Amino acid sequence: MANQNGVMYGLTIFSPIIDDDHVTPSHDLQLREYFASLPTGPESPFAQAPFTHLARLFVLDDVVFVGKPSKEEHLKSKYLIFESNFDGDLDTYLMGLVRYAPEHVDATWSHCVGYPGIADAAAFVRYMKACQLETTFYFAAVNSQTLTQTLKALQTQRLVAEFIASHQASKPAALQHAFAAFLMELRAQPLPRPGRATIERTLQTGGHNE
Amino acid sequence: MSKLNASDIQGFALRGYGMPLARYVFLQLGEPERARTLIGKLLPTVTTGQRWDQGKPRSTLNIAFSFRGLMQLDLPLATLVSFPVEFQEGMKARGGILGDTGANGSRHWNSVWHDGDKVHLWICIHALVPMEIESRYAELERLLEETGGATILQYQDAGSLVIDGMPTNKEHFGYTDGFGNPDYLGIERKSQPGQGKLMKDGSWAPLATGELLLGYADEAGELPVAPVPHLLAANGTFMVYRKLQQNVVAFREHLERWSAVYPGGKEKLASKFMGRWRDGTPVELSADRPDWSIVQDPERSTNFTYGDDLDGTKCPIGGHIRRANPRDTFGFNGALVNRRRITRRGLTYGSYVAEDQPVSDEERGIIFIVLNACISRQFEFIQQQWMEYGNDAHLGNDKDLITGNHGGAGKSVIQGDTTRENPPLICDKLTNFVELKGGDYFFLPSITALGMIAFGIVDPR
Numbered sequence: 001m002a003n004q005n006g007v008m009y010g011l012t013i014f015s016p017i018i019d020d021d022h023v024t025p026s027h028d029l030q031l032r033e034y035f036a037s038l039p040t041g042p043e044s045p046f047a048q049a050p051f052t053h054l055a056r057l058f059v060l061d062d063v064v065f066v067g068k069p070s071k072e073e074h075l076k077s078k079y080l081i082f083e084s085n086f087d088g089d090l091d092t093y094l095m096g097l098v099r100y101a102p103e104h105v106d107a108t109w110s111h112c113v114g115y116p117g118i119a120d121a122a123a124f125v126r127y128m129k130a131c132q133l134e135t136t137f138y139f140a141a142v143n144s145q146t147l148t149q150t151l152k153a154l155q156t157q158r159l160v161a162e163f164i165a166s167h168q169a170s171k172p173a174a175l176q177h178a179f180a181a182f183l184m185e186l187r188a189q190p191l192p193r194p195g196r197a198t199i200e201r202t203l204q205t206g207g208h209n210e
Numbered sequence: 211m212s213k214l215n216a217s218d219i220q221g222f223a224l225r226g227y228g229m230p231l232a233r234y235v236f237l238q239l240g241e242p243e244r245a246r247t248l249i250g251k252l253l254p255t256v257t258t259g260q261r262w263d264q265g266k267p268r269s270t271l272n273i274a275f276s277f278r279g280l281m282q283l284d285l286p287l288a289t290l291v292s293f294p295v296e297f298q299e300g301m302k303a304r305g306g307i308l309g310d311t312g313a314n315g316s317r318h319w320n321s322v323w324h325d326g327d328k329v330h331l332w333i334c335i336h337a338l339v340p341m342e343i344e345s346r347y348a349e350l351e352r353l354l355e356e357t358g359g360a361t362i363l364q365y366q367d368a369g370s371l372v373i374d375g376m377p378t379n380k381e382h383f384g385y386t387d388g389f390g391n392p393d394y395l396g397i398e399r400k401s402q403p404g405q406g407k408l409m410k411d412g413s414w415a416p417l418a419t420g421e422l423l424l425g426y427a428d429e430a431g432e433l434p435v436a437p438v439p440h441l442l443a444a445n446g447t448f449m450v451y452r453k454l455q456q457n458v459v460a461f462r463e464h465l466e467r468w469s470a471v472y473p474g475g476k477e478k479l480a481s482k483f484m485g486r487w488r489d490g491t492p493v494e495l496s497a498d499r500p501d502w503s504i505v506q507d508p509e510r511s512t513n514f515t516y517g518d519d520l521d522g523t524k525c526p527i528g529g530h531i532r533r534a535n536p537r538d539t540f541g542f543n544g545a546l547v548n549r550r551r552i553t554r555r556g557l558t559y560g561s562y563v564a565e566d567q568p569v570s571d572e573e574r575g576i577i578f579i580v581l582n583a584c585i586s587r588q589f590e591f592i593q594q595q596w597m598e599y600g601n602d603a604h605l606g607n608d609k610d611l612i613t614g615n616h617g618g619a620g621k622s623v624i625q626g627d628t629t630r631e632n633p634p635l636i637c638d639k640l641t642n643f644v645e646l647k648g649g650d651y652f653f654l655p656s657i658t659a660l661g662m663i664a665f666g667i668v669d670p671r
Binding site: 157161162164165166168169199201202203204205 | 306307309311470471594598599606607619621623634635636637638
C-alpha cells in the first residue's frame with residue numbers, strides 16, 4: 001500500500017475548512033494564526049504525541065492561476081492540510097494525538113466541516129480517514145528506522161564522536177577500559193525527547209538560501 | 211555562445227590581474243551632482259577587460275557601489291527597487307543568514323563597516339610597485355578635491371604575501387591559494403581542466419556567462435535577477451567584500467595539538483583540513499605526499515573529481531576546498547554545483563610569520579572578494595549551507611574547519627581508513643581561525659552603466 005513504506009506511514013489529510021461569512025476573523029485566518037503560534041520544539045503537539053518523524057499543517061486557499069495556456073480552476077473549499085510521517089498504523093497514531101494533544105486537535109479541526117470532536121475518539125478516527133488521500137511521496141529519508149531508533153542513533157553518533165575526540169591519544173588498554181565504561185554510560189542514557197535540538201542552530205534560514 | 215564586449219566590462223570582473231599590490235579605498239559620496247561629476251571624471255581611468263596586447267599596465271583602477279551609494283547618486287526609485295533584495299539589505303543585515311554572528315557579528319567589525327553604512331563607493335587600485343599605488347591614490351585625492359564628489363573614509367592595503375622577500379601566492383596559514391576560479395563562456399582566459407563544469411563524458415566545459423555577468427543566460431538558461439534598465443545591469447556583476455582576519459596562533463596551536471595524535475604527521479593533517487597540501491597539491495590526486503609536479507601542471511592542478519572518494523578517505527568530505535566546490539560529491543555528475551560557483555579575487559594583508567617564529571599582535575588576514583551574478587544563490591548559499599552547516603555533505607552541524615564560526619565548540623571529522631598512516635580523526639573544541647572584520651555587497655557596473663550613472667541618464671521606463 002502506497003501509504004506505507006518500511007516502518008513509515010505517510011499520512012495526507014485534506015479537511016474542508018468551514019466557510020461562514022458571519023465569522024470574523026474567518027476560520028481559515030484563525031487557523032493561520034494558530035499555526036503561526038504553534039511551538040516547533042519539545043512543546044510541539046507532534047513531539048508530545050508519539051511516533052511522528054515529521055509533520056506539517058497548512059491552509060490551502062485555492063489553486064493559483066499561473067496564466068495561459070493553463071486553465072483557470074478553483075477548489076470547492078479552503079482546506080486544512082495535515083501531512084505526517086510516523087511509525088505504525090493509522091488508528092494507533094490518531095488515537096495518540098487525541099490522547100496526548102487533545103487541546104491541539106480540537107483547536108485545529110474545530111474549524112473544519114464535519115469535525116465530530118474528540119469525546120468519541122473512534123468517531124474522530126473515522127472522520128480523519130474520510131478526509132484521507134493516498135500518500136505517494138515521503139519526506140523522511142529514513143524509512144527503515146522507527147522514531148525511537150532514529151533518536152537513539154543520533155544520540156549514539158553524537159556521544160561516540162565525543163568519546164573518540166577525547167580518547168584519540170589513549171593507549172590500547174586504557175582505551176579499552178574507557179570504552180567499556182563509555183558503553184555502560186551510553187546504555188544508561190535516557191532516550192532523547194523528540195523535537196529537542198542537541199546543538200543550537202543559529203543560522204537564519206529561508207529565502208533563496210535553502 | 212555569449213559574445214562579450216570586453217571593453218565594456220570592468221577588467222576586475224574578467225580576470226585576476228596577477229599584480230602583487232592593491233589598495234581598496236572606501237568612500238562616502240557627497241551631494242549627488244558632485245558625486246556624478248566624480249564618477250564621470252573617474253570613467254576614463256577605469257580598467258576594462260580589453261586584452262593587454264601592449265603588455266601589462268603598471269596599475270589598474272576599478273569601482274563598485276553599495277546600494278546606499280546608488281541611493282546617494284539619486285538613481286530612479288524604479289531602478290533602485292529592482293535590485294535583488296540581498297544587495298539592497300547589505301551584508302550586515304544578512305548576518306543571520308550568513309552565520310556572521312558571535313565573534314563574527316557586526317559589532318566586532320572595523321568601524322568603517324560598523325558605524326552607519328557610510329561606504330558608498332569602493333575603488334580598488336592594483337599595481338606592480340608601491341609607487342604606482344601612491345600615484346594613483348594621489349590622483350584620486352586630487353579628483354576628490356576638484357569635484358567634492360566623495361570623501362575617503364579609509365583604505366585597506368593588501369598584497370601578495372611576501373615570504374623571504376618574495377611575493378608568493380600563499381596565505382597566512384601557509385597554504386598556496388588562488389587555484390580554480392571557474393571558466394565562463396565567452397571570457398577569454400588561459401583555462402585548464404577542472405575550472406568549469408563537469409560534463410557527462412568527464413571533460414570540463416565553461417559555465418554559462420550568466421553565472422558571473424548580468425544580462426546573459428545562466429546555467430538554468432535564465433537571465434539572472436538584475437536591475438532595470440537592462441543596459442544598467444548588462445556586463446555588470448555583484449561583488450562581496452569580506453575582510454577575514456586570520457588567527458595564526460590559534461590555527462598553529464590547533465594543528466600542533468592534533469598532529470600530536472595523528473600518525474600521518476603535521477603536514478598531512480594540514481592537507482586534510484584544506485583538501486590541498488600546503489604547497490597546493492590536491493589531496494585527491496596525491497593523498498600521501500605533496501607533489502610539486504602536479505601543482506605546476508595546469509592539466510592536473512585543478513583536474514580532479516571526488517566520485518571515487520565518496521567516503522572521504524583521501525580528501526575529507528569536509529575539507530575546505532571540497533566544501534566550497536564539492537564537484538561531483540553530491541552525485542548527478544556534479545550538476546548540483548553548477549549554479550553555486552563563485553569567482554574569487556582578493557589578496558592578503560599583514561606580514562607573514564614563519565612557522566618557527568613568534569606571532570606578533572599585528573593584524574593579518576585575507577581580503578576575500580567574490581564576484582557572482584546572484585549573491586543569494588551563489589555566495590550566500592555556499593557560505594550558509596556548505597561553510598556554516600554540514601547537512602548536504604552528511605556532516606550534520608559541522609562547519610568548515612578553516613573558516614567556520616565555531617565559537618569554541620566546533621567539531622570536524624577527518625575521514626580515514628584502517629591503515630596506520632591514514633586513520634580517521636575527530637577534531638573538537640574548534641575556535642574561530644578566521645574572524646570577519648567587515649565588508650559589504652557591491653554592484654560592479656559595466657563601463658556603459660558607469661557612464662549612465664555619471665550622466666544621470668539611468669531611465670527605467
